[in-house]
Amino acid sequence: MKTPLIILFIFISLNFFSQRSIHERWNIELNKYVNDQGQVDYINWSKNTNGLNAYISVLKKNHPKKHWTKNQIMTYWINAYNALTIKLILNNFPLSSIRDINDPWSKKIIDYDSSSYSLDEIEHKILRKMEDPRIHFAINCASISCPKLSNLAYMPNKLEKQLEDATKHFLKDSNKNKIIENEIEISKIFLWFKEDFGNTNSLLNFIEEHSSIKFNNRKVKYLPYNWNLNIIQ
16 A cells, blocks of 8 residues: 555655756746836846746746646736746847737747647636636736736745735735725726626625725725836836
8 A cells, every 4th residue: 555655745746846847947037137016127038038948948848748737827817927937028128018019918938738828818718717816916017007927936835825925915005905894996907807706795806805804885896907027227
């Protein structure tokens, strides 16, 4: 009986090591060029893209497998989305906004399962279908009003805490959401992806749960969205 258990342990250990090895490359790049506020040093990053290119190459050679867990698959695509967004910005740098690029979210930028995927397709056809609305606070669109780009790679064994931390941080950021007992002004992300958060009551329950604020006034307003680049000033 011990042999099958040993084989299973080795398989799980190697699988975990492989996942960590894949995303450690991204972790190194984030530590170099992203600060604690999620601002990005595009100027210096654009001068040395070898590490980023190496990470994206690793992603292309290590697509999600059938035996991967949901956390492993979600981690892969969150990190891929963020890395590919950075790559898109650096390929077009200097610029003031991701919207200066023609159709930035529609460009085919990674091959997967015999198809080529764009950022839009990664978000809508893969991540959103995993039915965890917290992914919207983990992926970054290289803009000031976006949830901050974490300077740590997402990892399967830490994903739950990382998603929760990203959600709470976004809701408590007064530059992106103004949430007090008598006033709720929130990011347009909640409007654009309202299908993921449910009706108004479900949305407010989600915000209450993750912000720990109870509302007296349950009317919602949406803040303007700042698409300027999230660059270190």
